[in-house]
Amino acid sequence: MFTSSITMETANNHESDVSVPSFPFPFQPYDIQQRFMSELYKTLEQGKIGIFESPTGTGKSLSLICGALKWLRDYEDKQRQELEDILQGKVTLTSGDCEQVQQVSDEPDWLAEFDEKKAQSERAAQIKEKIERRLKYEERLQNLKRYTKAKFSKKRKHCEVENITTGSTAQDDTKSPSLQTTDNDNEDDDLVVNEYHSDEDSVATTTLDEDNDTEDEDDESYVTKIYYCSRTHSQLAQFVREVQKSPFGEETKVVSLGSRQNLCINENVRKLKSLSLMNDKCLEMQKNKKEAKSAEEDGRQKRRKTGVAKCPFYQNMMEYSDRVLIEVKDIEQLVEMGKDIKTCPYYGTRHTIPMAQLVVLPYNTLLHKSTRRACGIKLEGNIVVIDEAHNLLDTISNIHSIQISGIQLTKAHSQLSQYMDRYRSRLKAKNLMYIKQILYLLTRLVKCLQGQIGVPPSEQKTGPSTVKLYTINDFLFTTEMDNINLFKVLKYCEKSEISKKLNGFVEKYQPTIEVKVEERKQPTNQTAMSQFLQQLSQRSSTEQKPTTPPTQVTMETQGDENQVTRSPLQQIQEFLQALTNADKDGRVVVNKQELLSQSSVKFLLLNPAVHFTEIVQQCRSLIVAGGTMQPLSEFKQQLFYMAGVETERIREFSCGHVIPPDHLLPIVLCKGPTGVELDFTYQSRDLPNMMDELGRVLCNICSVVPGGVVCFFPSYDYESQVHTYWNKTGVLTRLLARKKVLREPKKSNQADKVLAEYTSCIKKCCGQPSGITGSLLLSVVGGKMSEGINFSDDLGRCIVMVGLPYPNIKSPELKEKMDYLNSTVKNTSGGRLPGQVHYENLCMKAVNQSIGRAIRHKDHRYSRPNIIISIFTGRAIRHRGDYASIVLVGRLCQYCVSGP
Numbered sequence: 001m002f003t004s005s006i007t008m009e010t011a012n013n014h015e016s017d018v019s020v021p022s023f024p025f026p027f028q029p030y031d032i033q034q035r036f037m038s039e040l041y042k043t044l045e046q047g048k049i050g051i052f053e054s055p056t057g058t059g060k061s062l063s064l065i066c067g068a069l070k071w072l073r074d075y076e077d078k079q080r081q082e083l084e085d086i087l088q089g090k091v092t093l094t095s096g097d098c099e100q101v102q103q104v105s106d107e108p109d110w111l112a113e114f115d116e117k118k119a120q121s122e123r124a125a126q127i128k129e130k131i132e133r134r135l136k137y138e139e140r141l142q143n144l145k146r147y148t149k150a151k152f153s154k155k156r157k158h159c160e161v162e163n164i165t166t167g168s169t170a171q172d173d174t175k176s177p178s179l180q181t182t183d184n185d186n187e188d189d190d191l192v193v194n195e196y197h198s199d200e201d202s203v204a205t206t207t208l209d210e211d212n213d214t215e216d217e218d219d220e221s222y223v224t225k226i227y228y229c230s231r232t233h234s235q236l237a238q239f240v241r242e243v244q245k246s247p248f249g250e251e252t253k254v255v256s257l258g259s260r261q262n263l264c265i266n267e268n269v270r271k272l273k274s275l276s277l278m279n280d281k282c283l284e285m286q287k288n289k290k291e292a293k294s295a296e297e298d299g300r301q302k303r304r305k306t307g308v309a310k311c312p313f314y315q316n317m318m319e320y321s322d323r324v325l326i327e328v329k330d331i332e333q334l335v336e337m338g339k340d341i342k343t344c345p346y347y348g349t350r351h352t353i354p355m356a357q358l359v360v361l362p363y364n365t366l367l368h369k370s371t372r373r374a375c376g377i378k379l380e381g382n383i384v385v386i387d388e389a390h391n392l393l394d395t396i397s398n399i400h401s402i403q404i405s406g407i408q409l410t411k412a413h414s415q416l417s418q419y420m421d422r423y424r425s426r427l428k429a430k431n432l433m434y435i436k437q438i439l440y441l442l443t444r445l446v447k448c449l450q451g452q453i454g455v456p457p458s459e460q461k462t463g464p465s466t467v468k469l470y471t472i473n474d475f476l477f478t479t480e481m482d483n484i485n486l487f488k489v490l491k492y493c494e495k496s497e498i499s500k501k502l503n504g505f506v507e508k509y510q511p512t513i514e515v516k517v518e519e520r521k522q523p524t525n526q527t528a529m530s531q532f533l534q535q536l537s538q539r540s541s542t543e544q545k546p547t548t549p550p551t552q553v554t555m556e557t558q559g560d561e562n563q564v565t566r567s568p569l570q571q572i573q574e575f576l577q578a579l580t581n582a583d584k585d586g587r588v589v590v591n592k593q594e595l596l597s598q599s600s601v602k603f604l605l606l607n608p609a610v611h612f613t614e615i616v617q618q619c620r621s622l623i624v625a626g627g628t629m630q631p632l633s634e635f636k637q638q639l640f641y642m643a644g645v646e647t648e649r650i651r652e653f654s655c656g657h658v659i660p661p662d663h664l665l666p667i668v669l670c671k672g673p674t675g676v677e678l679d680f681t682y683q684s685r686d687l688p689n690m691m692d693e694l695g696r697v698l699c700n701i702c703s704v705v706p707g708g709v710v711c712f713f714p715s716y717d718y719e720s721q722v723h724t725y726w727n728k729t730g731v732l733t734r735l736l737a738r739k740k741v742l743r744e745p746k747k748s749n750q751a752d753k754v755l756a757e758y759t760s761c762i763k764k765c766c767g768q769p770s771g772i773t774g775s776l777l778l779s780v781v782g783g784k785m786s787e788g789i790n791f792s793d794d795l796g797r798c799i800v801m802v803g804l805p806y807p808n809i810k811s812p813e814l815k816e817k818m819d820y821l822n823s824t825v826k827n828t829s830g831g832r833l834p835g836q837v838h839y840e841n842l843c844m845k846a847v848n849q850s851i852g853r854a855i856r857h858k859d860h861r862y863s864r865p866n867i868i869i870s871i872f873t874g875r876a877i878r879h880r881g882d883y884a885s886i887v888l889v890g891r892l893c894q895y896c897v898s899g900p
Contacts, residue, residue, distance in 0.1 A: 020042065024070065032054065033062070037070070041071050048650065049622045050624070050625075051635055053654040055627050055628070055655070058627075060625060064623075065239075068226050068383065069226070069248040073248075191423070191501050193496040195430070196428065196434065223354065224382060227383065227385065228358060228360050228361070228387065230387045231362070231363055231787070232362070233258060233262055236331070240256055240328065240330040240360055243328055254328045254329075254356060254360065255325070255353060256329070256360040257349055257361040259346075260346050261275055264346055265339050268281075276570060280504075285310055285314075286310075313344040315342070316341055319343070320352075321348060324348070324349065324352045354376070363399075367611065368400075380618050382620060384615060384621075387625050388626055388787070389624035389635075390627070392608075392624060392639070393635070393638055397608050400611055403600050406446065406597055406599040409568075410446060410451065414454075416502060416567075434496075437489055438493075445572075448601065449592050450592060457595070457597040458596075460595060460596035465594060468592075469589055472587075472588060473583045486579060490580070581603075581605070585606055587813075587816050589603075602813075616643045629654070632654070634837075637834075666888075668888045669893075676689060676690075678697075679892075680714075680804075682808075691726070695729070695734075697889060698735060705798045708774050709799075710799050711779065711799075712799070714780075715781075719778055738772060739775055740776070744777065751784045761774065761775040763794070766794050781801075781847070796884055797884055799886045801851060803890040804892050806839070821838050847888075
């Protein structure tokens with residue numbers, strides 16, 4: 001690898017002088033990469049908050065890696081040198097605390113001098129211990145690195161010989177151990193919540209996370225970290241690959257975090273359809289493992305039996321952690337290594353956090369406080385880098401905005417009431433009191449949707465559709481929930497783990513979780529003894545017949561596929577947690593439809609700074625970076641200023657693009673080939689003549705543009721409507737004569753397959769003068785293809801934007817957000833209302849992200865004869881090398897650009 005160094009001048013500003021060193025780089029960088037790394041280094045050194053904008057294709061990720069890791073290396077060297085100087089006596093320790101005590105106390109001078117010398121000696125001993133720990137830690141890793149490489153080479157040779165001699169025997173040994181379950185316990189001790197003694201109890205149920213925190217506390221105290229987060233796992237994997245190729249790939253200790261869906265290797269957990277089910281099953285298995293270990297240490301047997309065995313992969317955490325730190329690995333490599341040594345990658349990566357220098361994690365893990373705490377992420381004194389941050393405001397709002405449906409409310413009430421009835425005799429008074437309060441809250445939430453308890457939600461007609469917005473306090477008063485202390489209820493839910501218990505109950509007695517419609521038809525003169533005997537009869541009949549009687553209506557048919565075998569109480573608990581926000585920071589949207597099954601209640605977070613303040617206050621420095629960060633004022637006003645950040649602490653960096661003007665052809669089409677004015681507003685875009693003219697535009701583009709063409713539509717519905725219309729009118733047939741037409745899938749797991757087919761077709765057809773010359777990909781703004789996908793070279797010769805994707809201005813949620821901004825944020829310098837600016841920014845940010853897919857790099861990565869592209873305007877690109885064109889279709893597009 002060729003390594004070049006960039007020497008920057010000493011930067012002097014009005015705050016402090018920061019000497020910027022040379023930056024190792026894998027190749028000759030662009031000028032903007034040099035300035036990017038320099039500004040990044042200064043921002044980290046001064047402990048500021050940086051807003052960095054580097055357009056798509058300018059090597060932003062590599063600049064972040066080299067700039068940040070160079071600072072981290074220098075910072076660690078500086079800290080190490082300072083400690084050594086103090087220990088060797090080159091720097092005299094001063095006890096500021098002792099001096100202050102001496103000034104305010106009446107102690108004699110000799111006693112004060114003695115206290116000061118004692119404090120200095122204690123401080124020197126602490127520094128010596130810290131240095132010894134650091135040296136011991138680094139020596140251990142180096143020895144492990146040498147040992148592991150030697151071990152891997154021997155193991156590889158051994159495996160080759162073993163495969164020849166044993167054949168398929170080795171494969172049988174590597175199979176994951178099956179999950180063994182014990183006999184069902186009739187008493188269901190594992191499903192009954194433990195006794196809840198008092199609301200003031202501070203001792204919560206011991207969890208795995210608490211043990212890890214105490215175990216790793218010492219290690220983490222001297223390892224400074226950079227937390228890098230991005231939106232998707234594919235973007236994180238791409239970042240890790242960049243780290244591997246960088247000059248810092250050999251020496252940096254990196255760990256990637258992910259969800260159980262990405263990291264779990266236990267097939268009995270992976271087969272579950274829902275992430276929530278996977279989380280609950282995994283936590284229950286860890287709890288059983290800890291209880292078994294505790295019983296073994298105490299020398300006594302547990303009386304009760306558990307229905308879920310311990311996870312066989314929660315082992316060898318230290319060995320797994322060491323292997324992670326020795327070499328940089330992405331998510332796939334971490335999973336393969338976990339299978340190799342039979343260690344859980346999910347918990348293994350979390351165990352590695354304290355010793356890592358660079359932690360790579362998705363948005364949700366960092367931005368959600370409870371998830372951050374559960375993973376053991378500590379931000380104090382560390383660096384936080386948030387990449388692809390153009391949608392950071394919306395991401396924070398979406399993470400903390402919770403919606404629950406009428407189906408979930410009635411389902412949770414039915415399950416919890418049957419849970420209470422089944423175990424009433426075994427539940428303590430405190431538990432019964434709080435379960436009844438939860439049932440009351442569920443009843444009031446159903447009532448606010450004009451629904452009833454005990455009736456299938458798909459059969460409940462609630463009247464005409466209405467949408468109402470409430471402040472948090474008004475909603476609590478309207479639903480009569482203000483007389484319940486939500487803080488105590490939430491504390492009970494957390495300590496008792498009632499949602500997990502209910503999930504276990506639902507999983508075990510799934511056939512009996514029903515809507516009890518027949519209860520309303522029972523005679524009122526039935527005696528208590530008769531009711532008791534009838535309940536016993538019904539219970540025995542349901543135990544003998546595991547299938548659901550045909551005369552009864554089950555809740556499973558009412559919900560989503562992922563909600564079939566779990567209780568929605570956890571999501572409802574999150575909604576109740578959201579109601580504890582300040583009244584001004586959120587709204588409650590009650591969306592009542594004609595049927596209760598279609599109705600919902602949603603908490604809408606209006607102030608994302610509420611949940612971002614802790615991150616800003618704790619970390620040493622924060623970097624938000626992206627390709628399209630404009631307008632920067634939106635970040636500063638809605639995120640940083642509201643989080644209490646002073647203007648002096650914010651540093652901005654923005655640069656132009658590296659693409660030469662003659663490599664890019666931007667076009668705004670206001671009229672089509674037949675002269676029809678192109679109007680893709682919501683009122684006109686469905687007209688047949690408009691879809692016909694759009695078809696003519698694309699046919700002409702596909703006739704003259706080689707390689708790949710990506711066309712972005714405002715929504716999935718409109719893309720489907722246009723595709724159906726073109727199929728009927730023959731436009732699709734004309735397109736297929738020149739391009740293979742592919743469509744963006746709605747399901748994420750199908751996106752890679754479509755991209756692979758798109759790429760394969762273009763490579764196969766590249767250079768053909770006639771016939772099929774490439775592929776046309778019909779995509780959606782804000783979808784899977786509009787962000788994080790690099791349509792470089794032949795994959796993105798032309799990007800077509802159909803209209804402008806303005807959001808629905810009549811949306812109650814958008815209106816409320818605009819009103820909130822108008823009342824809390826100052827008007828812009830031009831006098832425009834912040835709400836209107838926010839509305840326009842939503843559109844333009846989406847457009848910038850979509851058209852940026854074709855702008856990848858400046859260099860001529862390959863050479864071919866002169867190419868001429870001419871679309872309607874007579875303008876052309878004539879050069880060798882990389883090129884692309886951007887076509888904005890619609891008359892409104894002319895007002896959004898300064899010129900072609």
